[in-house]
Amino acid sequence: MSETVPTILRALASSVAAASKAGEIIKNVLTKGDLGIVDKGVNDLQTEADRSAQKCIVQTLRSKFPGMTIIGEEDISLTASVPSDWIVKDEPGFITSLSCPSNLHEITDKDIVAWVDPLDGTREFTEGFLDHVTVLIGLAVKGKPLCGVIHQPYYTEDGVVKGRTLWAVVGVGFGGFQLKPALNDKLIVTVTRSHSDKILEDALIKLNPDGIVRVGGAGHKAIMLIEGIAHAYIVPTKGLKRWDTCAVEAILESVGGKVTDIHGNKYVYSKETNASNDTGIIAAIDEISHKKCQSVFQEQENDAACSLKS
Numbered sequence: 636m637s638e639t640v641p642t643i644l645r646a647l648a649s650s651v652a653a654a655s656k657a658g659e660i661i662k663n664v665l666t667k668g669d670l671g672i673v674d675k676g677v678n679d680l681q682t683e684a685d686r687s688a689q690k691c692i693v694q695t696l697r698s699k700f701p702g703m704t705i706i707g708e709e710d711i712s713l714t715a716s717v718p719s720d721w722i723v724k725d726e727p728g729f730i731t732s733l734s735c736p737s738n739l740h741e742i743t744d745k746d747i748v749a750w751v752d753p754l755d756g757t758r759e760f761t762e763g764f765l766d767h768v769t770v771l772i773g774l775a776v777k778g779k780p781l782c783g784v785i786h787q788p789y790y791t792e793d794g795v796v797k798g799r800t801l802w803a804v805v806g807v808g809f810g811g812f813q814l815k816p817a818l819n820d821k822l823i824v825t826v827t828r829s830h831s832d833k834i835l836e837d838a839l840i841k842l843n844p845d846g847i848v849r850v851g852g853a854g855h856k857a858i859m860l861i862e863g864i865a866h867a868y869i870v871p872t873k874g875l876k877r878w879d880t881c882a883v884e885a886i887l888e889s890v891g892g893k894v895t896d897i898h899g900n901k902y903v904y905s906k907e908t909n910a911s912n913d914t915g916i917i918a919a920i921d922e923i924s925h926k927k928c929q930s931v932f933q934e935q936e937n938d939a940a941c942s943l944k945s
């Protein structure tokens with residue numbers, strides 16, 4: 636069976652299954668109560684949940700796709716053995732049965748770069764904002780995000796924590812969510828709740844949006860766009876890394892959104908690249924919202940250039 640399924644679909648199916656297992660692992664760490672928090676820098680936390688979830692995802696992908704390049708956020712040793720059920724065998728049929736164009740059939744595991752954020756929204760996780768937590772896996776081919784997985788372990792429906800997994804293959808399909816349109820003729824932006832600075836606050840004054848939604852996590856903010864709560868997610872400076880944005884970009888692009896840096900340029904997701912998204916992010920659900928945000932960043936740059944000259 637698996638011989639006939641394109642490798643990229645098997646890789647996405649495995650990522651969907653591994654992200655869900657990582658979500659279980661995250662919940663178990665929290666339930667046990669010993670988070671093992673480390674600050675990797677300034678306001679840059681890592682917990683036992685981040686470490687264990689990454690082990691699960693990387694070991695799963697590595698066991699099936701030996702040629703794949705896997706780049707995870709956490710700098711941890713992967714030589715120690717992990718519980719056998721952390722290496723997930725499942726490849727859900729709703730992904731492997733997708734029909735995809737012939738060029739995607741030619742992709743081999745060596746062509747795929749997996750960008751893995753085992754727990755996005757770590758600060759919010761430690762502060763109890765659990766619905767802000769996601770597991771992100773993006774699969775890039777030829778430097779571009781092709782497949783994305785956003786797993787939200789604490790997604791709640793009717794007061795019950797159910798969890799959910801959003802996925803997409805650019806140009807092929809998406810699932811795990813329903814796209815809800817945002818209010819027309821408005822601009823609501825979503826921004827950080829825990830990493831703000833003067834540059835962001837100045838940009839918000841200049842942008843003067845109809846609403847500002849301050850929540851944690853890159854994956855969670857992408858969900859705000861999909862659910863019609865905001866039109867654009869902006870980060871004016873560095874802070875985000877490719878593992879925060881690869882899955883987000885694939886999913887938003889597959890529903891007609893646009894993700895670039897603040898100058899309108901695309902980031903490259905090849906294995907050779909520096910992981911840092913140095914020139915910020917504009918992630919928008921549509922072209923018009925993206926344009927509105929980009930023009931404000933352009934004005935800010937022009938103002939800065941003028942004040943340097945005078």
Ligand SMILES: Nc1ncnc2c1ncn2[C@@H]1O[C@H](COP(=O)(O)O)[C@@H](O)[C@H]1OP(=O)(O)O
Binds near residue numbers: 680752850873874875
């Ligand atoms: N200054 C920073 N240092 C480290 N990670 C950052 C920084 N800013 C943002 N991030 C990452 O981007 C995500 C979105 O940022 P924010 O929640 O502030 O909007 C954060 O959850 C965090 O991912 P992670 O939690 O995976 O480390």
Ligand SMILES: [Mg+2]
Binds near residue numbers: 679680681708757
């Ligand atoms: Mg982190």
Ligand SMILES: [Mg+2]
Binds near residue numbers: 752754755878879
């Ligand atoms: Mg992150």
Ligand SMILES: [Mg+2]
Binds near residue numbers: 708752754757
């Ligand atoms: Mg993380």
